[in-house]
Amino acid sequence: MSASDNKIVNQENKNSADIITWREYEALRNEMRREFRTNDDELKSTVDEIKQTLDATNVTVTGLSDQMTDIQRNIADMRLAIENLTVLQQQQQEDDDDPELEDDAHNARGAPRGHRPRGWVPLGRNGRGQDEEDGLGKPKFSIPKFEGGADVEEYLTWELKIEKLWSLHPHYSEDRKIKLASSEFDGYALRWWDSLVRNLDEDGAQPIRTWRAMKEAMTSRFVPTNYMRNIFDKLTLLRQGVKTVDEYYMEMEMLMQRGRVRESLEMTMQRFLNGLKYDVKGIVRHYTYTNMNQLLHHAREAESQLAEEAKVKGRATGAGRFTPRSFYSAGAFDALHSLLYSA
Incomplete structure (x- = not known):
């Protein structure tokens, strides 16, 4: 056999070696399925472990959230308790600084058994008057009533x-x-x-x-909000007009109180000065003032000065005026008539 024939035979043997039987194929397929199942089971196991870890993490986070809520609630309760203690401490300090309560307590302790001095107040557990323990006490004045009407x-x-x-x-x-x-x-x-x-x-x-x-x-x-706007409008447009200086100032002060106007003293004095009558303002500008009382006093003086000048001017005008009625009322007209026609 030649060399070429040997080469052909070897190639055919190699090709036949690469061909597998059906049984070998099924065995290989089953082996691959087992491998896939094993890997799939391992993957599922890994996924389950991850899910369990996530669930445990969620439980932990939820627990931490609940703990934070409890902590915040406890902090709020502690703040409220501190505020209540502060109020009680302030009330205790007020009672300690009140000489009337001290005198009443001293008189009550020093009085004979069965005798209650005038103004005696029974003491509570904390040494304060029983009326004081409820935070109200017995005021020495009457609180005005308020019914909440539309006015x-x-x-x-x-x-x-x-x-x-x-x-x-x-x-x-x-x-x-x-x-x-x-x-x-x-x-x-x-x-x-x-x-x-x-x-x-x-x-x-x-x-x-x-x-x-x-x-x-x-x-x-x-x-109402429009009430405050109306107050501000009235205050801005307010002028003395026919009002006296005092009437004008009282109206300005009332509007400022109702409108809860908070402004500097200089602005208030300028507001008052701008609303004065022109002639009153002209006199007041010559004065020196540093507060509202001084400015108001100068405005009153200017008003009185102008009123006095008007009276003097009126008397001077009336004294030099000739009227037939005044002549006739004096009897001069009858006397002149008799003198002329008797001749």
Whole structure:
């Protein structure tokens, strides 16, 4: 056999070696399926582990969120407790600084058994008067009533009276001011205040803790916004006109109070000066003044000066005037008539 024949035989043997039988194919296929199943099971196991890890992470995050909520709630409770303690401390300090309470307590302790001196106040557990323990006490003045009608002036007058009372009792705490003021609400005002307090509590909002906050809430309800605009317009256009200096100043002051105008002294004096009559203003400009009282005094003097000058001018004009009536009333006309016609 030649070399070429050997090469052909070898190639045929190689090709026949590359051909597999059906049984070998099925065995190979089954082996591959087992490998795929094994890999698939491992993949599913890995996915399940990842899901379990994610679930555990979600549980941990949820737990942390709940803990944060609890912590925030505890912080809010602690802040509220601190505020309450601060209010109680302020009230205690006010009672300690009140000489009337000290005198009453001293007299009560030093009095014989069964004898209560005049003005005696029973002491509570904390050493303060029992009436003081509820934050109200027994004021030595009467709180004006407020019914919450549609009249804006009713509320503004009530607020002005309350502000005056607080200025006379600067040691009152904010809590006591709110309780005293609301204790005299009646009619619609009482229903409105109870509803406001209840709604704030149900909504979890910050309650009204200061007199200023209470005043802002009442102004928002009982004073329309257009009322304030009208007040500002009236104040801007205000002029003395036919009013006296005092009448003009009182109207300006009343409008500023109702409009709650807060401005510098120089602006107020300039506002007053601009609204004066022209002749009054001309005299006042020659004076020197440093406050509103001095300016008002000079305006009164100018008004009196102009009135006196007008009287003098009127008398001078009347003395030099000839009228037939004055001549006739003196009897001169009859005397002249008799003299002329008797001749």
